[in-house]
Amino acid sequence: MRNLRTAFGLLTTLPFGMPEDWRPGDSGRAGIWYPLVGIVVGGLIWLSWRVFILYFPPLIAGVLTLVAWAVLTGGLHLDGLADCCDALLVSATPEKRLEIMKDPHLGAFGGIGLLLVLFSKAAALSSLTPSAGLGIILAATLSRWFILPAGLLPLAHP
Template identity: 45%
Template sequence: MAKRFHLASFLKGFRTALGFLTILPVPAAPDVNNKALAEALPWFPWAGCIVGAAAAAAAYLLSRVFSPLTASVMSAAVWALITGGLHLDGLADCCDGLLVSAPRERRLEIMKDPRLGGFGATGLFLFLLLKVAVLQTVIERSAWSVILLAAAAGRSAVYLALSQPSARPGGLGAQVRSGVSWAGILFGLIPLIGLVVWLDWPGLGAAAAGGLMCAGVLWLARNRIGGVTGDVHGMIIELVEVVVLLVYPLLLI
C-alpha cells in the first residue's frame, strides 16, 4: 500500500469523506470514484467524529426536553439522517445476502438487489431497537463522549477490512486498497487513539469489543461470499458503533 504523499490530494480527501459519509453540504466536493475514495479513507474516522459530535449534541439537547427513551429514539433518527442511511442500507443488504441459504454467486446477487428482503427487514428492525436501547443507557449515564468514540471506531474498523479480498472481481475494495498508504491509515487512527486515551480503560475495552465485532463480520463475509463489499463495510460500521455504545457503559465504575 505504499504511495507517494501529495498534500493537495490528501486535503481533498477530507471533502470527499464528508460528502460520501454524510449529507452535509460540502463545497466543491469531488466526484466519488476509486481514486477519490482512496484519498478519503484517511479522513473516514475524522468525518466520523463530526457525525458523532452532531449525534451527541442532538442526544444531549433532546434529553433536556424529552424522556431518555424518547430522546434515544429521536437521536437514533438524527444519527441515521446525518449519514443518509448509507450504512444502514449496507447492514440490511448484508442481512439479506449473508444470512440466506444460497450459493456464493446468489448471495452477491441478493446483496446487489435494491429491494429489501425478509432477513434485511428483520435485521434492520432488531438492530434499530438495539441502538435505541443502548442510546437510552448512554443518555441515562450522560456518557456523551462515547458517541464520538463509537462513530470514530466504526469508521476506523474499515481499515481492518482492507486486509480482506474483494468479494467481486475488480471490486471497489481492491482498487481502493491499492491506493491507500500506511501513513494515511495511521493518520486516520489518530481520533480513535485520542478518544481511547481520553476515555481510559472503559474506552479501550469498548473499542476492543468493537474490533472483535469487526473481526466476526469479516470472518462471516469471507466464508459466505469470499471477501468484502461496500455493503459489508456499512454493516461493520453500524455493528461496531452499537457494540461500543453497548459495552462502554458496562465498564464504567
C-alpha cells in the same frame, strides 16, 4: 482539502459536497480523514442526544437521536446492513448470495436485521447517562477508522 471534502461527502449528508471531478479512486485517498469525520459525526450525535434528553423521555430521546444519526449519515450503513442480512441469512449458494446483495429491494431478512439493530440502538441510546459523550464519539470514530483496514481485505466477489 479535496480528500477531506470527499470523506465528508461520502460518509455524511453535511453540505461539504463532493468534488465535481470526483473519481472512484478518490475514496481510498480520502480514507485518512474518515476518523475525523467520525469525531464530527459522534459529536453531532452526542449533541443531538443531549438536546433531545432535555425535552423528551429517554426512549423518545433515543429514537430521535437515531433518526438524527440516520439523517446525518444518509442511512448508508443501514442500507449495507440490510443487504448483508438479506444475503447472509438466506439458505443459498455463494453466487446467489452475491446476487441478493446487489438487489436494490429490501427482503424479509434485511427488514428483520434492520429492526433488530435499530431497536437495539434506540434501547442503548435511551439508557445513556449524561457523561456518555466520549463513548458515542469514540464509537463513531473507531467505526470509521475500521473502514481503513477492512479495505485491505479481499473482495467478496471475484
